[in-house]
Amino acid sequence: MVERLRSLAPWHMDLVLRCGTRTVAGNLCNYAEADHEHVIAIDPDELRSTLEHLYPEGLAGRSFLDVGCNAGGYSFLARSLGASRTLGFDVREHWIRQARFVGEHWDGDTSNMRFEVAHIHDVDLSDGFDLTLFKGVFYHLPAPIHALLRLCDATRDVIIVDTASRSDIPENALVTNFESRSHVMSGVDGLAWMPGGPRAVIDILTHAGFQDCHVAFWLKELAMGPRPELGRFRVIAARQPGRLAAPS
Numbered sequence: 705m706v707e708r709l710r711s712l713a714p715w716h717m718d719l720v721l722r723c724g725t726r727t728v729a730g731n732l733c734n735y736a737e738a739d740h741e742h743v744i745a746i747d748p749d750e751l752r753s754t755l756e757h758l759y760p761e762g763l764a765g766r767s768f769l770d771v772g773c774n775a776g777g778y779s780f781l782a783r784s785l786g787a788s789r790t791l792g793f794d795v796r797e798h799w800i801r802q803a804r805f806v807g808e809h810w811d812g813d814t815s816n817m818r819f820e821v822a823h824i825h826d827v828d829l830s831d832g833f834d835l836t837l838f839k840g841v842f843y844h845l846p847a848p849i850h851a852l853l854r855l856c857d858a859t860r861d862v863i864i865v866d867t868a869s870r871s872d873i874p875e876n877a878l879v880t881n882f883e884s885r886s887h888v889m890s891g892v893d894g895l896a897w898m899p900g901g902p903r904a905v906i907d908i909l910t911h912a913g914f915q916d917c918h919v920a921f922w923l924k925e926l927a928m929g930p931r932p933e934l935g936r937f938r939v940i941a942a943r944q945p946g947r948l949a950a951p952s
């Protein structure tokens with residue numbers, strides 16, 4: 705199993721397979737390609753308590769959209785909480801190959817779980833979703849406002865937006881964020897935009913009809929690495945006023 709995981713490396717999502725092996729066991733110290741270096745590991749289970757709070761009765765009967773899904777960890781989490789339909793898409797085949805592999809080796813039912821290679825600006829969202837996760841992607845896009853408005857249109861209940869941010873611009877501003885087109889964790893367009901803070905995203909969400917917006921966290925300066933102005937925030941937004949105080 706570890707050999708197979710190595711052939712699919714690098715892994716960003718630390719997921720446990722049916723046999724007990726963790727996906728990150730396949731990660732290497734060095735890679736032949738620079739575009740595979742510096743991929744940090746995360747545990748998607750960090751979102752479990754948020755989803756349980758939003759849906760205390762579970763996600764049965766709900767659909768879940770996972771944008772830039774990577775190895776699909778958040779879709780598997782949503783399914784473990786009962787989601788009846790999930791779509792995870794990512795612009796890179798590298799990650800969708802991983803998501804499908806995890807699906808084959810995951811200890812759970814994967815019916816009605818789909819993973820697709822697609823760019824956010826082109827993906828078909830016509831089925832609509834109850835819950836959308838837009839995490840780690842806003843700041844990799846050439847047209848993030850357009851993308852977020854599309855996602856809002858496709859979302860019936862709650863959208864979670866989690867993005868990197870910049871503390872050296874106004875909270876409601878966006879600033880260019882030119883980046884690699886080929887690193888496995890980046891966008892594919894070169895041009896991208898970084899928000900100053902939650903206000904930049906909340907103004908778009910409110911315009912799109914999400915009347916209840918809550919800042920789950922805002923770390924203005926992560927104080928790591930050579931760029932202290934880099935931060936991170938997460939906004940949870942619901943269409944229905946008062947929905948976040950009183951989960952359905």
Ligand SMILES: C[S@@+](CC[C@H](N)C(=O)[O-])C[C@H]1O[C@@H](n2cnc3c(N)ncnc32)[C@H](O)[C@@H]1O
Pocket residue numbers: 716746771772773774793794795796799822823824825839840841844845888889890891892
């Ligand atoms: C920083 S990672 C975040 C992955 C995951 N959502 C998470 O929160 O751990 C960015 C992911 O978005 C994908 N991505 C970047 N640009 C995209 C685009 N235009 N459309 C779809 N996925 C994209 C990347 O391939 C990568 O998997």
